[in-house]
Amino acid sequence: MLELSALGRRYGDVVALDGLSFAVEPGQVHGFVGAxxxxxxxxxxxxxxxxxxxxxxxxxxxxxxDAAARRRFGYMPEERGLYPKMPCARQLxxxxxxxxxxxxxxxxxxxxxxxxxxxxxxAGDKVEDLSLGNQQRIQLAAALVHEPxxxxxxxxxxxxxxxxxxxxxxxxxxxxxxxxxxxxSSHQLELVERVCDAVAIIDAGRLVAHGAVESLxxxxxxxxxxxxxxxxxxxxxQGLPGVGLHRAEDGRVLLxxxxxxxxxxxxxxxxxxxxxxxxxxxxxxxxxxxxxxxxDPREAVGQGR
Amino acid sequence: xxxxxxxxxRELIERGRSKAFLIANVVIVLAIALxxxxxxxxxxxxxxxxxxxxEEADALARVLEQQLAVVGGAPVEVLxxxxxxxxxxxxxxxxxxxxxxxxxxxxxxxxxxxxLEPLLGLAAQSLALQDAVADLGVPSxxxxxxxxxxxxxxxxxxxxxxxxxxxxxxxxxxVVALYALLIIYGQWxxxxxxxxxxxRVVEVxxxxxxxxxxxxxxxxxxxxxxxxxxxxxxxxxxxxxxAATDVAPPAGLGGVVALVLAWYVLGYxxxxxxxxxxxxxxxxxxxxxxAATPVIVVILAAFFASQxxxxxxxxxxxxxxxxxxxxxPLVQPIxxxxxxGSPLEVLAGVALALAALGLLLPVVARVYxxxxxxxxxRLSLREAYRSGSDAPSG
Numbered sequence: 031m032l033e034l035s036a037l038g039r040r041y042g043d044v045v046a047l048d049g050l051s052f053a054v055e056p057g058q059v060h061g062f063v064g065a066x067x068x069x070x071x072x073x074x075x076x077x078x079x080x081x082x083x084x085x086x087x088x089x090x091x092x093x094x095x096d097a098a099a100r101r102r103f104g105y106m107p108e109e110r111g112l113y114p115k116m117p118c119a120r121q122l123x124x125x126x127x128x129x130x131x132x133x134x135x136x137x138x139x140x141x142x143x144x145x146x147x148x149x150x151x152x153a154g155d156k157v158e159d160l161s162l163g164n165q166q167r168i169q170l171a172a173a174l175v176h177e178p179x180x181x182x183x184x185x186x187x188x189x190x191x192x193x194x195x196x197x198x199x200x201x202x203x204x205x206x207x208x209x210x211x212x213x214x215s216s217h218q219l220e221l222v223e224r225v226c227d228a229v230a231i232i233d234a235g236r237l238v239a240h241g242a243v244e245s246l247x248x249x250x251x252x253x254x255x256x257x258x259x260x261x262x263x264x265x266x267x268q269g270l271p272g273v274g275l276h277r278a279e280d281g282r283v284l285l286x287x288x289x290x291x292x293x294x295x296x297x298x299x300x301x302x303x304x305x306x307x308x309x310x311x312x313x314x315x316x317x318x319x320x321x322x323x324x325x326d327p328r329e330a331v332g333q334g335r
Numbered sequence: 336x337x338x339x340x341x342x343x344x345r346e347l348i349e350r351g352r353s354k355a356f357l358i359a360n361v362v363i364v365l366a367i368a369l370x371x372x373x374x375x376x377x378x379x380x381x382x383x384x385x386x387x388x389x390e391e392a393d394a395l396a397r398v399l400e401q402q403l404a405v406v407g408g409a410p411v412e413v414l415x416x417x418x419x420x421x422x423x424x425x426x427x428x429x430x431x432x433x434x435x436x437x438x439x440x441x442x443x444x445x446x447x448x449x450x451l452e453p454l455l456g457l458a459a460q461s462l463a464l465q466d467a468v469a470d471l472g473v474p475s476x477x478x479x480x481x482x483x484x485x486x487x488x489x490x491x492x493x494x495x496x497x498x499x500x501x502x503x504x505x506x507x508x509x510v511v512a513l514y515a516l517l518i519i520y521g522q523w524x525x526x527x528x529x530x531x532x533x534x535r536v537v538e539v540x541x542x543x544x545x546x547x548x549x550x551x552x553x554x555x556x557x558x559x560x561x562x563x564x565x566x567x568x569x570x571x572x573x574x575x576x577x578a579a580t581d582v583a584p585p586a587g588l589g590g591v592v593a594l595v596l597a598w599y600v601l602g603y604x605x606x607x608x609x610x611x612x613x614x615x616x617x618x619x620x621x622x623x624x625x626a627a628t629p630v631i632v633v634i635l636a637a638f639f640a641s642q643x644x645x646x647x648x649x650x651x652x653x654x655x656x657x658x659x660x661x662x663x664p665l666v667q668p669i670x671x672x673x674x675x676g677s678p679l680e681v682l683a684g685v686a687l688a689l690a691a692l693g694l695l696l697p698v699v700a701r702v703y704x705x706x707x708x709x710x711x712x713r714l715s716l717r718e719a720y721r722s723g724s725d726a727p728s729g
Contacts (some may be wrong), residue, residue, distance in 0.1 A: 078542040107538040109535040110535060112535070124341070249569065
């Protein structure tokens with residue numbers, strides 16, 4: 031298990047991380063979302079030891095991370111980079127050896143990953159001679175070639191075409207399948223929702239929501255029920271215990287049902303008020319939930335007016 | 336293999352395979368071979384052949400022979416001809432270079448070699464003087480004493496012997512090679528560092544090895560390539576010197592070569608540190624040239640200092656520069672080739688260079704650690720040093 035606890039980092043007056051804590055379980059595909067500048071990259075760089083924390087700590091399998099443990103991590107930095115003039119196979123084998131693999135195994139794994147991504151015949155080509163898409167595959171292979179114990183990927187989906195995205199999803203799920211905790215950041219919330227077991231949402235260096243995707247979508251707030259009823263009295267729902275108006279939508283209402291509310295009683299009241307055209311629990315997407323907890327910057331501008 | 340070894344091995348393999356390195360090696364060997372060949376063809380014309388027509392001419396040739404032996408010029412070969420006509424014929428046929436036909440007359444095909452002309456004049460004067468002394472009626476046993484000048488050389492310097500031509504040649508060649516290699520391989524270090532920053536690969540590498548390990552491996556790997564080239568130059572140079580017949584290999588050549596190798600290692604280590612610091616603070620190869628200029632100026636100054644020392648290896652200035660860490664690598668081989676550097680001086684120079692390296696290493700490692708992950712813009716050395724204190728340890 032990877033545990034981030036109370037991480038803090040400042041750059042002069044700018045607070046990049048402000049007491050950030052969450053954990054990634056073994057075998058979990060864990061999303062990491064937040065606006066640009068929210069602190070995702072800083073947190074991941076601290077995990078990878080390429081950035082120092084001002085406060086807090088990162089623990090791996092219950093202990094502080096030492097060089098030997100970190101050598102077993104796989105990392106894809108936000109800014110991609112490999113040795114442009116070094117041939118693919120030699121480059122991957124070199125990185126595998128830096129991560130502590132014996133020479134023969136390193137070569138074998140480099141060849142296996144190239145074959146996996148359909149690049150076996152490009153093994154002797156320089157990285158700079160590959161297409162951008164293939165360079166990204168080599169970059170992913172570089173993070174995986176030493177069969178890491180933990181994967182930390184900063185925006186692995188950015189710039190990928192649909193096929194590349196599918197390959198990336200497949201690899202992440204496969205790695206989690208062999209018990210590796212996978213932490214990755216992304217702005218593609220639909221993708222995060224689809225792929226991840228758990229998500230951490232951060233804003234201005236602080237954790238604003240964290241948990242399993244399912245519970246996160248629901249949130250800890252009330253269930254939302256959308257009702258479309260041809261009612262003469264628009265306030266037919268008033269007086270029902272635990273029920274409040276979330277939003278009126280042009281004839282329809284979005285009701286908040288608290289814990290003491292009884293959905294059957296709401297439906298009965300609706301039918302009593304008129305003919306019910308629609309009655310249903312609203313599934314909130316991660317994107318909606320994200321906007322709720324982080325706030326839409328455009329709304330913030332609107333309020334300022 | 337440890338992380339430093341792996342990084343060094345990568346530099347060795349990737350750069351050792353590069354066309355630039357292979358071509359440089361071929362060029363070095365070819366240049367030395369051509370130099371030797373040219374010196375054989377141009378520098379050693381063989382003895383000057385003198386055709387003499389009579390006894391008087393023969394006497395002149397003998398005096399000239401003695402003079403040449405004294406000044407160390409190319410020897411003469413005397414060909415006796417029956418008369419002036421035969422001597423002239425020898426010159427015309429190219430069998431002789433010059434013909435002496437009596438009465439101080441010299442026949443040449445294309446002119447008298449420049450070095451020979453004043454000596455011929457002196458020989459004629461000397462003969463005339465002998466005749467004049469004999470004509471004065473001086474007894475023959477006294478004549479040589481009358482003509483014998485006396486010149487006593489007293490060495491007032493501390494040095495036993497003046498450097499001969501061959502050792503000066505060796506010293507000059509060694510220093511030019513050292514100077515070029517320090518600049519080339521030092522810049523490779525700086526360039527390698529910037530390329531890693533510019534391509535962003537450094538973040539992947541530094542997440543597995545510490546910045547210090549990466550720096551050490553890089554300096555080591557590139558240094559070994561340079562060492563290979565120093566050995567190549569030394570090997571080809573010594574072989575060429577032994578093959579060349581016109582220059583006798585100086586005594587103590589082995590010691591000079593050892594000195595050059597040792598000072599390549601120390602000089603490279605020192606200058607590589609300076610180049611590493613300049614490479615670490617820039618983010619683009621395009622910016623490297625201006626950042627590295629101060630270091631190149633320092634090497635250039637050291638090179639000029641070494642040329643000064645070459646003119647006067649025994650001077651106090653040369654003695655001091657043989658001890659200063661940044662000039663010692665280029666000045667000590669010169670003093671060594673001149674037979675001047677005492678073992679104590681060599682040891683003191685090495686000790687000072689090692690001490691300078693000991694001071695420089697932690698500073699550069701810290702600058703590098705502070706700057707290596709700053710892949711945007713350019714830092715000042717001070718900024719890099721400051722942020723190096725809180726850089727991650729890997």
